[in-house]
Amino acid sequence: MIATGGFLPELERFVMIDRRRFLGAAAALPFAYAAGGFVPAWAQNAPNFGTPTLPSPGFRRIKVGDIEVIALIDGIARRPLGEEFVKNAPLAEVRAELASQGLPTEYVDIPFTPFLVVAGNRRILMDTGLGEFGPATTGKLFDNLRAAGFQPADIDTVLITHYHGDHIGGLRNKAGEFVFPKAKVMVPAPEHAFWMDDAKMAAAPEAMKGAFQNVRRVFAQMPADRLVRFEPGIEVVPGIRSVAAYGHTPGHTLYHLRSAGQSFYYVADLTNMPALFARNPDWAVAFDMDAEAARKVRREVFAQIVSENSMMGGFHFPFPAMGRMVARGNGYEFQPVGVA
Numbered sequence: 001m002i003a004t005g006g007f008l009p010e011l012e013r014f015v016m017i018d019r020r021r022f023l024g025a026a027a028a029l030p031f032a033y034a035a036g037g038f039v040p041a042w043a044q045n046a047p048n049f050g051t052p053t054l055p056s057p058g059f060r061r062i063k064v065g066d067i068e069v070i071a072l073i074d075g076i077a078r079r080p081l082g083e084e085f086v087k088n089a090p091l092a093e094v095r096a097e098l099a100s101q102g103l104p105t106e107y108v109d110i111p112f113t114p115f116l117v118v119a120g121n122r123r124i125l126m127d128t129g130l131g132e133f134g135p136a137t138t139g140k141l142f143d144n145l146r147a148a149g150f151q152p153a154d155i156d157t158v159l160i161t162h163y164h165g166d167h168i169g170g171l172r173n174k175a176g177e178f179v180f181p182k183a184k185v186m187v188p189a190p191e192h193a194f195w196m197d198d199a200k201m202a203a204a205p206e207a208m209k210g211a212f213q214n215v216r217r218v219f220a221q222m223p224a225d226r227l228v229r230f231e232p233g234i235e236v237v238p239g240i241r242s243v244a245a246y247g248h249t250p251g252h253t254l255y256h257l258r259s260a261g262q263s264f265y266y267v268a269d270l271t272n273m274p275a276l277f278a279r280n281p282d283w284a285v286a287f288d289m290d291a292e293a294a295r296k297v298r299r300e301v302f303a304q305i306v307s308e309n310s311m312m313g314g315f316h317f318p319f320p321a322m323g324r325m326v327a328r329g330n331g332y333e334f335q336p337v338g339v340a
């Protein structure tokens with residue numbers, strides 16, 4: 001199926017042989033969804049855990065000073081919980097953490113939530129969701145964008161945090177068309193350089209090649225006047241500063257909004273589901289490409305957010321995926337908006 005075809009049998013074989021030996025194998029797992037009906041090794045022979053329930057409505061607005069931030073859920077993937085999900089903690093401990101919060105222990109629900117920023121006449125989308133390349137419980141971004149009162153042509157800028165398929169998949173449809181016809185696409189230069197490097201693709205484990213091919217599907221034909229590469233640290237849009245947070249991927253970048261004395265961090269994949277990885281910031285999710293760098297920057301940024309009492313949003317956080325972080329024990333607890 002498009003450029004991702006061909007890598008999946010290798011992924012399956014690779015993961016079955018040794019799912020822990022190479023970081024790249026785990027990093028490639030999100031892309032298993034790119035082939036639609038393919039069932040990755042970790043999901044084979046798993047009991048049927050049912051279908052996750054999508055929130056309705058699938059959008060939620062908050063104000064950050066004079067800016068409006070709108071969470072737009074793209075969907076939820078339900079994934080059997082196995083020992084590969086947290087790389088450095090025993091499964092029994094992971095299950096105990098979930099049970100202590102009243103959450104299911106046999107599977108995890110991983111949501112995907114891009115954010116729209118409405119600032120004056122600007123309409124800025126942060127990450128895109130899976131587009132037409134995920135399971136049936138995903139690809140809802142456009143429905144939710146319209147439900148919130150916007151059209152794809154209203155978007156003037158798409159800010160990308162990193163090049164995993166759940167964050168860039170929605171930029172282009174299966175016909176190859178850009179779905180935000182008027183948008184500039186702003187990407188962290190180190191992230192772009194890593195994934196577009198043919199030598200790195202050639203040297204990558206087979207299981208990771210699909211991720212490189214997906215990046216080429218999205219970016220290889222992108223006109224030069226549409227693509228803007230930037231060095232993390234700069235202000236990308238008035239009031240929105242990019243923040244380097246490398247580790248999850250080589251160029252993983254956050255966005256920090258400020259308006260009228262208020263502040264909001266979009267932390268992307270600084271952490272996966274907070275019930276596990278905010279509570280235990282030293283735990284490494286299977287998708288972190290450099291787990292130690294990811295761990296360090298996770299602690300730094302969470303400490304910063306707490307010290308500023310800033311609002312925040314996370315791509316894999318439970319909907320509405322926006323709220324505040326508070327210190328708790330050796331880690332943090334996410335308090336969604338609407339919770340006292």
Ligand SMILES: [Zn+2]
Pocket residue numbers: 164166167269315316
């Ligand atoms: Zn992600």
